[in-house]
Amino acid sequence: MAKKTKESKITYPRLLVGASAVGLIAAFWQMVERVHMLKNPGDPLSCNLNPVVDCGSVLGDSLASVFGPPNALIGVVMFTMLLTLGLQRLYGGQWTKLTKILGVALSTIALLFSLWFFHVSLYVIGKVCIFCIFIWAASVPIGIYGAKDFLDGMTKPKGVYKWKRDLLDKYHLLVLFGLYAVMLGLFLVRFSDYYFG
Numbered sequence: 001m002a003k004k005t006k007e008s009k010i011t012y013p014r015l016l017v018g019a020s021a022v023g024l025i026a027a028f029w030q031m032v033e034r035v036h037m038l039k040n041p042g043d044p045l046s047c048n049l050n051p052v053v054d055c056g057s058v059l060g061d062s063l064a065s066v067f068g069p070p071n072a073l074i075g076v077v078m079f080t081m082l083l084t085l086g087l088q089r090l091y092g093g094q095w096t097k098l099t100k101i102l103g104v105a106l107s108t109i110a111l112l113f114s115l116w117f118f119h120v121s122l123y124v125i126g127k128v129c130i131f132c133i134f135i136w137a138a139s140v141p142i143g144i145y146g147a148k149d150f151l152d153g154m155t156k157p158k159g160v161y162k163w164k165r166d167l168l169d170k171y172h173l174l175v176l177f178g179l180y181a182v183m184l185g186l187f188l189v190r191f192s193d194y195y196f197g
Helices: 002-040 056-061 071-090 097-125 129-150 159-192 192-196
Strands: none
Touching: 002 056, 002 129, 056 071, 056 192, 071 097, 071 129, 071 159, 071 192, 097 129, 097 159, 129 159
16 A cells, blocks of 8 residues: 555646646637737637648637637636646645645546547537647546545545555556547547548
């Protein structure tokens, strides 16, 4: 158990810092493109790669600002907070109980929000944004390993918490790559006409 805890203290902060940095860069760049779109409404965006990967259609949709401010701005704030927490822990800082709750809450929200917008992009907007792809890719391990780290830190988990901890201890890689595989499969099926037609 001590070895696992030591490895977790090293591995999870590195993962959190790396994935949060990817998410932050993608969200910031998406924000830059959104500002460019507002300033130059007629100009095509540099991230409009093809009929499927079309940032302009995604960023111009009302669901790209579901809470009022652009989702990209929310992403910048959230990934900055996660990156800060990861750096603090990576360099030897200890998380208090409140910090642990904040960390797992932010990780869970990032994952759930990304999965929701993945669904919206595929089945409501019908387009995806290249920056969203990087944000989704970063949010999945943040959410899974945020939950794993939180559960590993519990001294005597009971009931559903123990079941979740044991599940993630044994199958975290299967959960991670399984979720990636499902998302990729849904993407390819949704846009099969373009990619395989």
